[in-house]
Amino acid sequence: DAGVIQSPRHEVTEMGQEVTLRCKPISGHNSLFWYRQTMMRGLELLIYFNNNVPIDDSGMPEDRFSAKMPNASFSTLKIQPSEPRDSAVYFCASSLGSGTGRYEQYFGPGTRLTVT
């Protein structure tokens, strides 16, 4: 298996622009997680999905952030409009999910976002 795939790996954009980050989870995994990592705040859970349904989005910082999972093999995290304080590494992770007893998450390589 190719593991969790994220694109792009690096994104540089100007303040006010829309940014879309993409994630393909491991095939067969039912749970998907989006995280943000910064030096100041460490690793923060933004949102997670189970069977394509958002379960908890309480970690999403504000309305500028939105996430979708239209099918089992694809998810997006969108920031509109972007701000410099959104600069961070964004990770996507997936796990087999509820009912399997297998809760370990597998992480993608991350997207390094820089907003100037």
Place this chain on the structure above:
Amino acid sequence: AQSVTQLDSHVSVSEGTPVLLRCNYSSSYSPSLFWYVQHPNKGLQLLLKYTSAATLVKGINGFEAEFKKSETSFHLTKPSAHMSDAAEYFCVVSDSRTGGFKTIFGAGTRLFVKA
């Protein structure tokens, strides 16, 4: 409620000496516990996991951890450090009651390995 505390933000060891990274957890239910490693500019990689089977868990790269319920600890150890072990390590607890959705990451311990 769940929580996880990594007792050291930084640990420095010499190559060839033992490694001990400490983690205490709190969970109202039977927890699943994990250790992840993150090398610079990389994603997080699963080192090992405890899910109510054997209390001594062996992971990759010679690491192991022991689940001690009486001490609510899940410390990570390795007998002999290698330069390639220099990285950040995260202790993680999941609440099995919620199907693993409530996952709490520790703040991380950065391991330095001196030649």
